[in-house]
Amino acid sequence: MKKMWGGRFSKKTDLLTDDFNSSISFDQRLYKQDIKGSMAHARMLGNQNIIDPKEADLIIETLEAILLDIEAGKIEFSVSMEDIHMNVEAILTERIGDVGKKLHTGRSRNDQVATDMRLYVKEIVADSKLLIQNLVLTLLDLAEDHTDTIMPGYTHLQRAQPITFSHHLMAYVEMFKRDMIRLDQVKAITDTLPLGSGALATTTYPLDRHAVANELNFAAVSLNSLDGVSDRDFCLDFLEAASVLMMHLSRFSEEIILWCSSEFNFITLDDAFSTGSSIMPQKKNPDIAELVRGKTGRVYGNLMSLLTTMKGIPLAYNKDMQEDKEPVFDSYDTISICLITFAKMIKTLTVNKEVMKKSAAGGFSNATDAADWLVKHGVAFRDAHEIIGKLVFFALENNKSLDELTLEDYQNISPVFDDSIFAAIDLNTCVNQRNIIGGPAAEQVKKAIAFNRQWLAQN
Known part of the structure; x- marks a missing residue:
């Protein structure tokens, strides 16, 4: 198939070059964003009389049909067309002839792909927030049931002071809330339209960039064309947010792995979210939590991969930046499956209240x-x-x-003690006297649960 950029070349590219250069195997995921961006661009070209408005309408109508055909599985993409942008344009031109060739007026694949990626990141940020919200609601429901379930709190993995299981769960609620806030910040940084930057120096055509931004729901347009095509900070910001989220999930997973061990026995995981051993018939393994813990390294690796890719790239666009997509795609897929599965695992676990309380009593946590x-x-x-x-x-x-200990035991060490010491060190007293904001007292935890339900409704 003839290359759209082949006019300057006198020789065909090697098949290995085609394969190595092509990104369609993974960037076809951007078909919806690419078509939406192209429709907005075509509409603007027509409104600005850069191309005939009727031709713009035909382009838009055909792109809508292509979108439907892709979603119906009727289109097979070509490696020789390299990427999703040129595949869509080739299909468009095949259907409406030379009119389709006018779509690329006033733009480059450089600003096109930057736009596609920003549209994609905005979407996955919104999806990720919903998944975190579902997990937080699951935690709030569980916390509501355990405001009086006493357990030991730990420092250095040594029993320290008595708290409640509810209070412990609410610590993770705070972490996941920060993850949602962090994703909002990613969206804000992503919400700038680079389309109109061209290859690196904009264009001589009178583009209406604000009209395109409005149609695509961007808050602003980029103010420097070099930065517009070469910025991938928003991808890095998403990967960083995903990494911190996975770190929180991994910490939680580690505690679940400990808690369901015979040594702790604080919780029992549902059979549906556990696995067995191929050789040891007694085993019930917390593989879901272990996989979440393991996949955290995968997401960290994606962040480091793109940071390393970007660190030595001069302005403006370079082909290295094709490596921005797979880390983002993979991290989104990973956090999605982790959040969905983790929430179901939490929802179905059983809390062994008496074991928790006995552990709190036995570790001098009331000292x-x-x-x-x-x-x-x-x-x-x-x-x-x-x-x-x-x-x-x-x-x-x-x-x-x-x-x-007896009162005599106490008074042998200090005569100050009287029998009221026993009420003071009762675990329920220890917990519920810590009745200040942020404390484990049932009253405070219930207030925190109510506050966070309201916070979720507003965010």
Whole structure:
């Protein structure tokens, strides 16, 4: 097939060059964005009388038909046409002849592909936000059921202070909210139309770039044509946002993997979201969480891949930038399947409340509350810290928890203690006395759940 750019060449390209140079195997995903951009461009060309308005109408009508045919699976793309842009234009010209050749007036594939990618990123940002929102709603529903489910909170993976399972879940709600905000920022950075930048220096035709921007729902047009065709910051921003999102999912996955182990037994995963062993019949493996954790590295790799590609490219467009698409496509596909599957896994898990509570009681997680009791009874905090440290040491030697010690045991270490210490170190008291904004008290967590439901409705 004749190359659309072949006029300057006297020799056919090698078949290997065609294969190596072609991007249609992956950029065909952009067919909808490419056609929408071409329709807006054609309409503007007609309105500006750069081409005959009737010819513009014919181009638009034919592009609409091509779009329908692609979606119906009636069109097979050609490697010799290299990319989605030239494939669509070739099909257009095949159907309406020389009129189709007028579509490319006043534009280049350089600003065309930049426009396609921006349209695509805006769409996947919106889709990704919806998937995160679904996960957050799942977490809020689960948190609502467990505002009184006590578990140990950890630092250094050592039991630290008692919290609730609800409070723990709400920490991830905050992370995923930031992911949604980050995606909004990606959309804002992406929301600039480069079409009209041409190859690098705009065009002599009187284009109405704002009309095209309005039709394609862009907030602004690019103000420098060199930057317009060579900017891929918006792709990097999406990949960075996807990487941080996957980091949050991976941290959560790690905790799920720990919690469903025999050593923790805090939760039980539903059979539908677990797998077995080919040799050990007793096994029930958290493969979904492990795969999410593993795929995080894949998304990180996509970010590093494009950063490395972009770091040495001079202005303006270079063919290296063809490598922007697959990292974005793959990262979107990866975060989508991870978010969908992860939400279903969370929705179906079983919480082992008594195991969680017993673990909180057995790890001296109420030691800080015992120290606080002393402070409220006139003991300096550093002295209180030392006294409770001695109590913990004594309890460990006697294989007891703090609430299993007698008042005599307490008073042997400090005469300040009286029997009200036992109410103070009760796990329910420890949790619910932390009744300030951001705390684990049931009242505060319920307020946070209500606030976040409202926040989701507005975002």
